[in-house]
Amino acid sequence: MAEQRAALLAAASLFPVPDGARFSYGTAGFRAEGSTMGPAVCRAGMVAALRSVKLGGAAVGLVLTASHNPLRDNGVKIVDEDGGMMSQDWEPFADALANAPNPDALLQIVLKFAKDEDIRLGEGHSAQVLLARDTRPTGEYLLDAAVKGVNAVIGAVALDMGILTTPQLHWIVRCKNKGLKASEMDYFTQVIDSFRCLLKLVPKDKGADVMNNRLVVDGANGIGGLKLEEIKARISGLDIHVRNSGNGEGILNERCGADFVQKEKVVPLGFGPEDVGFRCASFDGDADRLVYFRIVSSTDTRIDLVDGDKILSLFVLFVREQIDIINGNNDEGNKVLPTRFGVIQTAYANGASTDFLENLGLEVVFTSTGVKYLHKKSLEYDIGIYFEANGHGTVLFSDHFVSQLESLTSEFSLKASGSSQHQAAMRLLAASQLINQAVGDALSGMLLVEAILQYKGWSFQNWCDIYTDLPSRQLKVKVQDRTAIVTTDAERRVCQPSGLQELIDGEIANYSHGRCFVRPSGTEDVVRVYAEASTEEAANSLAKQVAQHVERILG
Numbered sequence: 001m002a003e004q005r006a007a008l009l010a011a012a013s014l015f016p017v018p019d020g021a022r023f024s025y026g027t028a029g030f031r032a033e034g035s036t037m038g039p040a041v042c043r044a045g046m047v048a049a050l051r052s053v054k055l056g057g058a059a060v061g062l063v064l065t066a067s068h069n070p071l072r073d074n075g076v077k078i079v080d081e082d083g084g085m086m087s088q089d090w091e092p093f094a095d096a097l098a099n100a101p102n103p104d105a106l107l108q109i110v111l112k113f114a115k116d117e118d119i120r121l122g123e124g125h126s127a128q129v130l131l132a133r134d135t136r137p138t139g140e141y142l143l144d145a146a147v148k149g150v151n152a153v154i155g156a157v158a159l160d161m162g163i164l165t166t167p168q169l170h171w172i173v174r175c176k177n178k179g180l181k182a183s184e185m186d187y188f189t190q191v192i193d194s195f196r197c198l199l200k201l202v203p204k205d206k207g208a209d210v211m212n213n214r215l216v217v218d219g220a221n222g223i224g225g226l227k228l229e230e231i232k233a234r235i236s237g238l239d240i241h242v243r244n245s246g247n248g249e250g251i252l253n254e255r256c257g258a259d260f261v262q263k264e265k266v267v268p269l270g271f272g273p274e275d276v277g278f279r280c281a282s283f284d285g286d287a288d289r290l291v292y293f294r295i296v297s298s299t300d301t302r303i304d305l306v307d308g309d310k311i312l313s314l315f316v317l318f319v320r321e322q323i324d325i326i327n328g329n330n331d332e333g334n335k336v337l338p339t340r341f342g343v344i345q346t347a348y349a350n351g352a353s354t355d356f357l358e359n360l361g362l363e364v365v366f367t368s369t370g371v372k373y374l375h376k377k378s379l380e381y382d383i384g385i386y387f388e389a390n391g392h393g394t395v396l397f398s399d400h401f402v403s404q405l406e407s408l409t410s411e412f413s414l415k416a417s418g419s420s421q422h423q424a425a426m427r428l429l430a431a432s433q434l435i436n437q438a439v440g441d442a443l444s445g446m447l448l449v450e451a452i453l454q455y456k457g458w459s460f461q462n463w464c465d466i467y468t469d470l471p472s473r474q475l476k477v478k479v480q481d482r483t484a485i486v487t488t489d490a491e492r493r494v495c496q497p498s499g500l501q502e503l504i505d506g507e508i509a510n511y512s513h514g515r516c517f518v519r520p521s522g523t524e525d526v527v528r529v530y531a532e533a534s535t536e537e538a539a540n541s542l543a544k545q546v547a548q549h550v551e552r553i554l555g
């Protein structure tokens with residue numbers, strides 16, 4: 001135990017916390033300017049190692065990235081044994097550790113937490129932490145800090161997995177703990193094989209033309225473009241061109257990438273006249289977000305955007321169609337494959353997408369903003385599909401449902417090989433293999449989109465036309481204390497300060513198709529205002545009116 005104490009004190013002394021630094025493990029872990037992140041990352045290494053000890057030595061992940069944020073920033077996120085985000089009950093411990101003012105304070109926090117969590121430090125346990133980073137220049141320095149943090153927990157081993165997309169690391173952690181093949185090569189093989197399988201199952205009359213075959217991808221000058229370059233050559237049936245590939249063309253996330261494209265709705269850097277009219281996809285800096293777009297004309301910077309809501313809607317249509325094919329006309333009690341199907345959105349989902357989904361007869365469930373909430377909810381279903389409007393989302397298949405699908409597929413291959421039911425079951429199985437079961441993943445999500453467009457014989461325009469987005473507007477309001485706003489009903493209504501919701505309701509009543517909500521951001525020191533209405537001007541004006549109320553009340 002003395003050895004353990006000394007190791008923690010020594011590691012903490014290597015990365016002293018500067019005065020006044022305050023970290024909070026928000027929806028995206030810890031984030032700040034990369035060069036200031038050493039202490040928080042070293043301590044996150046300790047948290048990850050202790051988490052692995054607590055989980056009986058299961059692999060835990062630690063990823064160094066600041067996603068869509070500028071190049072100078074960096075961040076750290078911990079991945080739990082199932083490949084999801086670290087359990088929320090550990091966040092206060094992560095906060096306390098990151099903010100401990102000196103090594104002694106840190107030691108006391110660890111000792112108390114270990115006692116409360118029944119973690120017997122120094123008693124011959126094992127722990128393993130898999131580390132990955134994106135392409136940021138501070139990545140290597142922070143990797144060293146993380147390794148030192150992990151190694152400060154005696155018995156813990158740090159394994160550097162190299163430069164990966166965030167979803168690759170989540171995938172690797174999940175597979176490793178399930179005893180499955182879990183290397184980066186295994187990831188590529190699984191993604192490519194399941195994509196090929198889906199293409200083989202495209203109905204013969206749906207052959208794509210040249211226009212539909214071409215796909216131009218904005219890699220945000222980050223890790224996603226580099227990985228896509230690696231797998232491109234192994235994919236046929238799709239003519240992929242990568243822009244902002246991360247090979248030194250431009251600066252990470254600067255006027256490019258999924259966040260920029262979705263928020264600004266203009267052509268990203270790196271695209272030119274030769275891309276006009278073609279289907280384009282955009283990843284964010286760590287490739288866990290995906291949006292699509294099309295450049296309208298070479299003289300116009302505007303784009304047609306397909307955001308996370310429309311990707312979700314495409315996935316819903318595909319999955320529903322396969323389930324309907326399998327179940328045929330059988331009524332409720334006699335279904336071959338009864339399926340609890342969940343569709344999960346946040347308040348930021350465009351109202352037109354929610355209407356579209358509800359008109360399909362589906363119940364749409366809402367959660368608070370942040371992948372951890374959406375993901376958790378999706379796990380309650382046989383198939384749970386979730387997306388944030390910003391392009392983060394995936395399709396989750398429960399283990400039970402996948403094993404049912406597997407038996408059904410074998411049954412069909414004996415009794416009705418090649419039947420439409422057999423093919424539908426194989427499509428769902430391939431989709432469950434392709435799309436990341438741990439977290440939203442731009443690479444595999446994009447391949448699923450592409451396979452579905454080919455399956456349906458759809459152009460980009462067909463996809464755009466499934467519904468028309470309502471004009472929306474987002475504003476940020478700087479206030480003294482954003483936590484003074486407390487929300488309810490999946491953040492769609494304010495309960496504190498009293499009176500604010502009534503003012504918002506009063507404004508909404510003046511607009512056709514008006515919808516508006518405010519909430520404190522979990523990642524920035526601002527209150528976010530979202531408004532939607534039937535015209536652009538109306539959405540702008542509703543957002544502005546409500547922002548003024550927020551400013552006046554919270555100052």
Ligand SMILES: CC(=O)N[C@H]1[C@@H](OP(=O)(O)O)O[C@H](CO)[C@@H](O)[C@@H]1O
Binds near residue numbers: 369
């Ligand atoms: C409106 C918006 O886009 N919010 C983003 C943003 O959260 P805020 O809590 O709104 O700051 O960052 C989160 C983490 O990346 C992401 O999950 C979420 O969708």
Ligand SMILES: [Mg+2]
Binds near residue numbers: 068284285288
């Ligand atoms: Mg990201």
